[in-house]
Amino acid sequence: MLMYIIKRIFIAAATVLLIACTTFIMMNAIPGGPFMAEKAPSQSVLDALNAKYGLDKPVPVQLVNYLKAAVKGDFGVSLRMQKNRPIADIIKDMFPISAKIGLLSVLVAVLLGIPIGCIAAYNQGKFLDNLLRIITTLGIAVPGFVLAALLQYWLCVKLAWFPCIGLSSWKSYILPVFTLSFYPMCYIGRLTRSSMLDVTKQDYIRTAIAKGVSPVSLIFKHTLRNELLPILTYLGPLTAGTLMGGFVVESVFSIPGLGRYFIQSILNRDYPLIMATTICLSALVVIMNLAVDLVYKLVDPRINLGREVKN
């Protein structure tokens, strides 16, 4: 077990390092630097600027310098978006907003998705089940940005129930969170339904019923615990998905979060900012994946982590 954890942490660290290095090298490979404006600065000015930001050294040296500083939490300064402001500062400002929306939507997705699946499985083949299945199937097909745009049109522009943009009050959280959580909610609902149907066919459930276990204890102790496994596996991709949805939702609803900033820094070619956001976001996803894998082991001790199961 300990070996496994160490191995996984090693792979996770390697992944983040790989991403950081690749991004850095690719950034330097593209023609056109951050100082390319419509009116190109003279060569001497360019040289001075490059020297100031350490861009005149060879790429490997720059990379090592950068990584050394990054470990200490110094990501350099933004070159274009917010000139000369330390990036660590910018991220400190932006990240809590994105994290709040992301966490809320993960919570909503899990807390609504599991009951939806349970209700559907409980009413298998009946009207309610079919209705929920249609809704969840649709929910998986409609891309997040389409949903965001449509919701904004109906609820903000037409009915004016919610503010269109920004984060002014609690009301403005509702639509972004709903949009972000809709797809995972439907997905979790479907997962729960099918795994619940699977689990209820097992012998130990029949035994429990025969023993006269109360329905509440049956659902919570015997069924739900076993069906949580596939949902747990989905939590890793869910984080990545929320991240990706965050890009769109923050763009559509003009929320000043990290995702929107990431897109803008890409479009503006603010290299240090792209680097920093990439490293932060990928570290987040990799850590989430790692955590899910480890929790997986805790929940289901049957899983053999050391070796891959051969089928």
Next chain:
Amino acid sequence: MTKQPFSMQSRFKGFEFQPEDFTKASAEEQENLKEKLSPGSYWKDAWRKLRGNVVAMCACILLLLITIFALLGPICVPYHDAEQLRGAEGLGPMQYSASEINKMNAGEAVFPHIFGTDTHGRDLFVRTMQATRISVLIGVFAAMIVCIIGTLYGSVSGYLGGKVDFIMMRIVDIIYSLPDILVVLLLSSIIKAPLQNFINDSKNKFFSLIGGFGVGIISIFIVFALLFWVGTARIIRGQVLMLKSQEFVTAAKALGASSGRIIRKHIIPNCIGQIIVITMMQIPSAIFLESFLSFLGLGVSAPHATLGSLIADSLSGMRMYPSRLLIPSVILSVIILCFNLFGDGLRDALDPRMKRESG
């Protein structure tokens, strides 16, 4: 009851042979029996199952209709997708510009702008059809790229086993844990400029043809080829591990077949069902990803449009022209929905063993 010569009453109670049982079957009966007992090939069975699946067939028909709409539609409309009609900017659905009304009053026939026009005076009906075409094509091609790379990688890794397998699978692990959307965004923004230069410089007809669609499309393909094959590779590897210990592979090996031949002739044909299903499931996610990138402005470049960029364009004029938002949104959602449903049906038909993860 008279005693029959072939009576087996003593052994099987309640069952007696009748003289008719020994007459020759008529031609019709023979035909019936043949049909009932014919083992039916894998494909015939699958087709029968698929035909019986109403939802999947409806999805398939809808997809065919959309494809026809996208492929043949532009031929029937006299406008071009990049053509800007002067004086016809920003028309609503079925509206006409002043000059067109004059023409109609003069007795000339004018093709209506069924979905209206955009702010540059481009006919949105044609644009929507072209956008659908590009979106679907990207989805299909990207899925094929993923399928080819994933199948090759997975079957080689699974078949060779041992250290090769270990290293190949660790590579898959690392790619798997990359936050794909982040990498997609980065790559597609970074590849864009060098690729554009490359296309502008190259005299190869093929490249300039693709380049016409914008580098966005190419970077999407590159991203798919680099990142998205890992899921397919894992599934195929699992299949190959199972297949390679079976007797027919051992037999082929004993007869001296090379590894390449065994993979090509024995293993891949046996997991063709899975390969088709996985490819089918990749299409909607490819379409989704492409429209996502286009929506953020990193996909197909103007004047070409895909459904994602049409939706992004419509956001600014949402209040005035809701139809511009609604139409591409509905088409995109319906395409993805139909591919999902058809893929589900295909999986049930081709690969009954694959666990149904969704109800």
